[in-house]
């Protein structure tokens with residue numbers, strides 16, 4: 284690129300950066316390879332259907348129809364840090380998450396009540412913002428309570444989501460006052476974690492970057508860059524991954540790859556401690572339970588890393604957690620929460636707040652953030668580059684690409700994933716590439732274009748259909764899947780996980796005593812042995828009892844939030860002698 288101009292085009296913004304630039308660090312900065320950037324779609328261009336649509340709608344309704352739970356007075360309590368909201372002692376937290384959920388619900392579901400909800404919240408909270416700019420008690424500047432900056436960081440992001448939705452300057456001015464609070468307390472928090480950035484404070488990064496992007500506040504970006512340099516491996520998984528979202532935003536806006544390397548370092552630490560189902564502990568590196576919020580952020584962070592790097596491994600990780608551990612974490616209410624976490628057995632009862640009235644669901648944060656993540660991931664089902672449309676998740680969905688005059692009607696059996704169909708409709712003839720992701724969990728992907736077989740490349744991660752498209756064309760995809768076992772954890776296996784296509788299989792405590800030594804039989808080639816009916820069994824040590832396995836995500840509509848079933852996900856492996 285000898286003209287030294289790199290153009291980064293994102294959904295709403297255009298940045299022009301020299302390909303080598305000198306940032307505040309006074310050294311040349313390695314910039315992102317712009318040709319790899321995948322543009323996610325605006326919410327309004329995606330209509331989800333199928334299982335993902337049902338789960339997303341259930342998650343959003345569980346928030347927006349619960350006006351008995353999220354009352355106007357509860358927002359006042361969140362703004363003033365007074366009892367009366369679920370997490371009232373994390374000031375601003377409910378306000379910010381709620382505004383961010385309204386942002387995705389209005390964008391992708393066209394939620395007609397969003398404007399009225401937002402107005403009610405705004406009228407309630409603005410008079411309660413303290414003179415220092417924060418929500419919560421006046422005089423909090425010197426407080427060492429980490430919950431205060433954390434709740435306010437969600438508020439900062441939510442206010443900017445509301446400003447993006449309304450262009451009402453009250454949200455922007457409120458966000459600016461809040462940013463001044465973060466600047467004032469920065470010296471107390473930017474090196475508080477053993478000389479590094481405290482994650483409860485540090486996840487204000489995404490709000491600061493949004494303030495720069497939407498309000499043009501250069502000081503907010505300078506503060507974010509200063510804070511981002513001190514980011515490191517920190518314990519609380521959810522807040523650390525929220526901080527990573529801010530690091531990726533910083534990389535996107537500045538073009539500086541250093542921020543991405545910090546995010547990648549955190550993700551690599553997470554990967555070392557994940558379950559075979561894609562789950563994460565609430566606290567790194569170990570915790571007796573997971574957290575819906577952390578799983579939500581994990582999925583979104585990986586999707587954002589895919590956006591900036593084009594590296595398929597990030598999307599593989601996002602999809603893996605989405606269809607397995609995250610779907611398992613969702614309750615029949617549509618909400619998310621905390622379930623027991625260990626390498627062998629997941630899913631059971633542990634922390635239950637508010638005297639157990641919501642069971643293991645955590646409607647104070649996880650139910651809000653889970654809904655938000657499902658909305659965010661909808662933008663990545665299909666992504667774009669200048670000359671290609673990439674299909675990344677084969678979920679039932681209607682995709683509109685009005686600037687091209689193209690529409691994709693996608694159907695299939697997601698998340699079971701045996702087949703999918705993409706109908707491509709064009710208003711006028713045109714050339715582009717349709718790049719279909721070849722998922723790592725399939726043995727083979729058979730693609731037909733208008734009934735004629737298409738050659739699929741060996742060892743590549745995309746089937747690319749490059750042609751002149753006109754009127755309507757139908758792309759049929761068949762996934763040739765097989766049962767397989769995966770030793771886990773990868774470094775020192777304690778057993779094997781069992782997978783059918785993308786789906787992690789487990790044994791439910793409703794069906795069996797999970798504490799017995801359950802084993803799966805494999806043949807000499809290491810493949811699971813099926814019975815004459817084609818079913819996979821696990822057998823306990825005495826050989827007397829045999830049980831079939833189900834996908835761990837399958838029972839989400841069972842109303843057991845108060846005492847959720849456990850699920851064994853690791854099994855012993857025995858070689859079957861024929």
Ligand SMILES: [Zn+2]
Pocket residue numbers: 574575576577645648649650652
């Ligand atoms: Zn949570």
